[in-house]
Amino acid sequence: MIKLNGVCKTYDKTEHLALSDIDICISKGEFVFIVGKSGAGKSTFMKLILKELEPSTGEIHVDDQDITKIKRRHIPFYRRKLGIVFQDFRLLSDKTVYENIAFAMEIVETSTAVIKESVPNALKLVGLSHRAHYFPDQLSGGEQQRVAIARAIINNPYLIICDEPTGNLDPKTSIGIMNLLKDINAKGTTVIMATHDKDIVDLMQMRVIALHGGKIVSDKKGGYHSED
Numbered sequence: 677m678i679k680l681n682g683v684c685k686t687y688d689k690t691e692h693l694a695l696s697d698i699d700i701c702i703s704k705g706e707f708v709f710i711v712g713k714s715g716a717g718k719s720t721f722m723k724l725i726l727k728e729l730e731p732s733t734g735e736i737h738v739d740d741q742d743i744t745k746i747k748r749r750h751i752p753f754y755r756r757k758l759g760i761v762f763q764d765f766r767l768l769s770d771k772t773v774y775e776n777i778a779f780a781m782e783i784v785e786t787s788t789a790v791i792k793e794s795v796p797n798a799l800k801l802v803g804l805s806h807r808a809h810y811f812p813d814q815l816s817g818g819e820q821q822r823v824a825i826a827r828a829i830i831n832n833p834y835l836i837i838c839d840e841p842t843g844n845l846d847p848k849t850s851i852g853i854m855n856l857l858k859d860i861n862a863k864g865t866t867v868i869m870a871t872h873d874k875d876i877v878d879l880m881q882m883r884v885i886a887l888h889g890g891k892i893v894s895d896k897k898g899g900y901h902s903e904d
């Protein structure tokens with residue numbers, strides 16, 4: 677479960693509240709969209725959960741842990757529970773598809789035997805077994821995003837955080853990526869996705885939390901709403 681209680685965030689010395697009085701609860705296994713105009717607070721929300729930022733007030737619980745209390749040296753261990761997918765893929769250009777995914781396991785000290793078994797399985801899941809030895813610049817945008825998703829799930833995260841994962845993709849490719857995320861979610865992984873893509877949100881019919889001026893203005897199932 678992910679729970680935010682009375683979370684406010686101001687940046688540095690500004691008095692402007694990037695997030696204000698956020699109280700929400702996301703159950704394990706949910707798929708949640710975070711929507712809102714530019715400046716609404718979506719990235720701030722995601723960065724708080726990733727522990728890239730600290731709240732100015734309030735508590736944030738992820739998987740029954742108050743993450744505001746995690747010590748700096750323990751942050752890398754906390755982040756191992758999370759898979760992250762960005763708009764711009766962020767693959768390592770000098771590593772092949774296989775190596776990009778294997779690298780995510782190497783840095784958490786997974787054994788070679790487990791890596792050799794897990795990476796082909798992840799590639800199969802995202803439909804890219806035939807691209808294992810390609811480099812990122814030999815792939816389409818949609819294929820690169822599939823690699824990024826394979827890398828995000830390879831260590832069995834509790835939660836996948838997606839920041840505009842379809843932002844650089846055409847509508848058809850975007851739907852393929854969303855179906856992949858839906859399948860991963862159906863196996864029990866919680867997904868939180870920030871997006872501007874109204875068509876995708878309407879298509880998926882999942883829970884939608886809308887932010888405006890740092891406040892939650894709507895929290896409903898089933899697409900965008902007129903007041904969002």
Ligand SMILES: Nc1ncnc2c1ncn2[C@@H]1O[C@H](COP(=O)(O)OP(=O)(O)OP(=O)(O)O)[C@@H](O)[C@H]1O
Nearest residue numbers: 687690693694712713714715716717718719720721
């Ligand atoms: N590093 C920062 N320093 C000061 N203010 C910031 C900083 N980052 C964000 N803000 C402010 O916090 C508010 C929320 O910004 P945030 O980036 O979370 O919005 P967003 O919904 O993700 O926008 P976008 O869709 O454009 O990415 C905005 O008013 C923004 O100007």
